[in-house]
Amino acid sequence: MIRTLWAVSPAIHGFLARWMPTNRLLAAIRTRRGLKWGVPAMLLGVIYFFAAACLVAAIRDGGPTWLNALVLLTCWNGFKFLWIGPVSLALLIRSRRAEVRQQRRPASVDTVVLAAL
Numbered sequence: 001m002i003r004t005l006w007a008v009s010p011a012i013h014g015f016l017a018r019w020m021p022t023n024r025l026l027a028a029i030r031t032r033r034g035l036k037w038g039v040p041a042m043l044l045g046v047i048y049f050f051a052a053a054c055l056v057a058a059i060r061d062g063g064p065t066w067l068n069a070l071v072l073l074t075c076w077n078g079f080k081f082l083w084i085g086p087v088s089l090a091l092l093i094r095s096r097r098a099e100v101r102q103q104r105r106p107a108s109v110d111t112v113v114l115a116a117l
Helices: 002-019 021-029 035-060 067-104 109-116
Strands: none
Touching (some): 002 021
């Protein structure tokens, strides 16, 4: 049983990473161009938690119990979007420092020799 789970988990991960909208959005935010959208994406986390609160109220008022699965899903997505804000800021700082280091790096010896010719 564990061997089957071990073998199936990459396929499930690939499917979820490729086709689930929140995972695609988070992957786009993790790119160099998308890092600036990490903090605004945290607002989506707030919206997800608000949706979870509305679903809990609906369940409490006599709604169907299968809505608990949606509550779990919205809370999970809310935590993912709250998490991406600080992570994207850290990645943005790291990439900007690397870019500054790249610009400050002196020209290599080969470039200097070729320029002299």
